[in-house]
Amino acid sequence: MKVKLPDGSVREYEGKMTALDVVRDISEGLARVACAVKIDGEVHGLTTELTGDIDEFVVLKFEDEGGKDTYRHTASHIMAQAVKRIWPDAKVAIGPAIENGFYYDFDVEKPFSPEDLTKIEAEMKKIIAEDYPVKRFELPRDEALKLMEEKQEPYKVELINDLPEDAIISFYTQGDFTDLCAGPHLPSTGRVRSYKLLSAAGAYWRGSEKNKMLQRIYATAFDNKKDLKKHLNMLEEAKKRDHRKLGKELELFALMEEGPGFPFFLPKGMIIKNELVNYWREVHRKADYVEISTPIILSRQLWETSGHWTHYRENMYTTQIDENDFAIKPMNCPGGMLVYKMKPHSYKELPMRVGELGLVHRHEMSGALHGLMRVRSFTQDDAHLFMLPEQIKEEIKKTIALIDEIYTVFGFSYHMELSTRPEKSIGRDEDWELATNSLKDALDEEGLEYVINEGDGAFYGPKIDFHLEDCIGRTWQCGTIQADFQMAERFELEYIGADGQKHRPVMIHRVAYGSLERFIGILIEHFAGTFPVWLSPVQAKMLTITDRSNDYAYEVASLLESRGIRCEVDTRNEKIGFKIREARNERVPYIAVIGDKEIEESTLSVRMRGKKEDTILSPQELADKIADDVLNKK
């Protein structure tokens, strides 16, 4: 039997060999850190018996794709084993590895408490110390069913029942625990080193709210303590940056019991919101957009035309005016359609780019609300683009460039995903084809990378989603570009072509921020509250040492204010150390200390963010510096 390694070398073996034997033959050290192997493109466990020649034999360590999942999947079985030892009546459901860890779902009498998690962790420690070999075995479907019925595992029985009649079902067993599982796994439980149970929460069996609510335990595992600690620190860091906490501390926004999911913006948060709007208007003006504003409340007839009254009803707030039904808009498009339809359009006017910062309201489920990230009223930085079919590709390219420009200003990296026609969809095949190809071609021609989500588009058209990554590595879906055949059709949009005939334009809607509210939430976490100067609610603060400096401080402040700089003066009867502490906690980028010396020399002692030493500047120089930051969006 020949085994070809990634370095091109070939090793020959005789007799029965497992993957682990080969890994050991390569090096004992490697065997200690190996989690799985990739054999001819497929990930297998180390105990897999090898048959025949192998063209590709890659050892997967924890850090390799496949290795991590194998490791964490084994950890999840250990967790399930521990739970079954403590609560023998618990029914196990599924327990996969996920992005940063793993979970396992259980059907138990009582939900898990934090103390239970500690207990489970302790039991896991024992199982790991007992170092059971993890063995795989296979059964035909009927025997597999019998085994799981005997073990009284109804969820596993259900899973097996969904498999084909002739399926060979694989199981893994470790000590007193046997689980239905496709694998792969580590060779023994002792291989799991660093793990931590994180939380317990309800989760529906198979993700459907029609099913029973199970108890899910989220946990994570790493192959060394250092990385586990690093990950836990990252979670801590994320907690510290939580926009709900910072939003309260920095007085940016508030959520009140009187308006669940309807955020209040406080003066400082409003400055950020307005700066985002100003910037948005600036870039859109340059990109030849016009801006409109359409009403928040519109008649039932309109929503019937758009289809929302029947398809989106449960998310809409409705009201009556003079005995007629009205709805508060959950989306801006219908209003935009009405504006387009006000007068006939020539093909010479297209493309038309019509922006709207539209405030929409959606009745989201109470349990879905989350700070500014998920609210019931929010402002979309919407725009509707009307164009000729042959203009789609170019418009898509321009829109991508626009969104790219916006994200780059905030220092976000991002990736794109293209979602294609879902099974349940409306529209003509040729429209879908044209739109999908236009999106694809635009991406390809610009040399952009993207993921394709087959069948994940909206029912009315394909879309490109932008997923931006914040500075601690979390991703957020913000921008989207969607082709929409339904609106143009339903509202019977038209333009007069060169042939003098009426034609249907192609309509695209797109957002860049997504929603101002969510984007602000993301910005708060991305910058951990330390906003760039142009977004800082207070850009400079004058701190006086004694009240002899007050006049000079006000003088400097009015100079800065005349340059449009947001400036505050702290003349309170407090020590300078105290004032500095507060100004720093408020994340003010330029903190100027003013005492007798500064008055004498007509200077400022400026403490800039990230610098230990003060910089001596004239008031004019400070104003120039801040103006420069603002101009360059720093």
Add this chain to the structure above:
RNA sequence: GCCACUAUAGCUCAGUAGGUAGAGCACCACCAUGGUAAGGUGGGGGUCAUCGGUUCAAAUCCGAUUAGUGGCUCCA
């Protein structure tokens, strides 16, 4: 909406064999005019989320409601 948990002063939190509330910060007053992350002293402030029940007595036990948190589902 569903499962679990939480709700005490503006903020962060103490307060269990049920006996009608406490700290720090913030706020106010006074003293100190002090040079780079909290100067000192004093003071005001709470229908213990809301409603109901058990009890001689409820912040504390029970139930409901509201809101929040962690998830599920959904999503900008």
